[in-house]
Amino acid sequence: MRVLLVEDASDVAATIAAHFSREGFACDVVDTTAEAETCLQVQSFELVILDIQLADGDGRDLLRTMRQRRDPTPVLMLSANFSVETRIGSLDDGADDYLVKPFDLRELSARVRALARRANDDPAPEIVVGDISLNPSAQTVRLNGKLVSMTRRELTLLNILLRNTGRIISKEKLFDGLFTFDDADVGLNAIELYVARIRKKLGGSDVKILTHRNLGYSIESARRD
Incomplete structure (x- = not known):
């Protein structure tokens, strides 16, 4: 945010x-x-x-x-x-x-x-997509009920994607949510690094972060409720 x-x-x-x-x-x-x-x-x-x-x-x-x-x-x-x-x-x-x-x-x-x-017209304090749950207040992520350790920026990026499940979010939009004007020395490629880290930590999940070339990223769940 x-x-x-x-x-x-x-x-x-x-x-x-x-x-x-x-x-x-x-x-x-x-x-x-x-x-x-x-x-x-x-x-x-x-x-x-x-x-x-x-x-x-x-x-x-x-x-x-x-x-x-x-x-x-x-x-x-x-x-x-x-x-x-x-x-x-x-x-x-x-x-x-x-x-x-x-x-x-x-x-x-x-x-x-x-x-x-x-x-965001979203009254729920916890975000649940597939087998992933994120609690912004507690700053926690769980995969199948088990805590997953993440840095604050990884949590923030995942939060943005989960709140926009199924929608493509540009690198620029993700960058704006993670960094401030004081982070002028940080480039857009930092987003790729954070996405790679999150993918690794959520390995085995039915929730996947998809790359859309020249457009950005989206998050999807393979689970069908």
């Missing part, structure tokens, strides 16, 4: 980014609405986490701009002073959720996962 975090408190931003990295989220961090706008113009994100009080203005102005141009990206608002009026106003302006500082990072992650499921 590619997340844009707009937060001008450097310690808070660093803590959230480090936590998201452990959770397998690719998190880009900016500290102004201007930088956030630039990112949104050149990159698609699955979620924006937006602080209200920023150095160069009010985060709600960016929220309104996004909604005025019909940008449907889910937005979770953050604030240390979330009065009832502010919460109502933010939701009416198009925010999908809000969280009051200070907060537990586990709750933030849970809200992020819930917003992602809502955006």
Whole structure:
């Protein structure tokens, strides 16, 4: 999952980014609405986490701009002073959720996962395809009920493919879900490496990752329920 975090408190931003990295989220961090706008113009994100009080203005102005141009990206608002009026106003302006500082990072992650499921019209917390099950919250993969050890990026890539079972996902789309602007030295060929690792770890499964030349990858199950 590619997340844009707009937060001008450097310690808070660093803590959230480090936590998201452990959770397998690719998190880009900016500290102004201007930088956030630039990112949104050149990159698609699955979620924006937006602080209200920023150095160069009010985060709600960016929220309104996004909604005025019909940008449907889910937005979770953050604030240390979330009065009832502010919460109502933010939701009416198009925010999908809000969280009051200070907060537990586990709750933030849970809200992020819930917003992602809502955006994908997928209420189930666990993804099951054939003999593979993936729990994004627990960061676990099981093959026929047995745990399979995977790195966070392997989990993220598998998550993307499983949520799009039967559909071809381009290398570029997979790359965007795994890496941030700070990973400029990483090339698209890294996706081939991660796919090869996942295939090896899921050897013997009835779920297969298929390569579609010049198009990308898809995941399919041979099981017929």
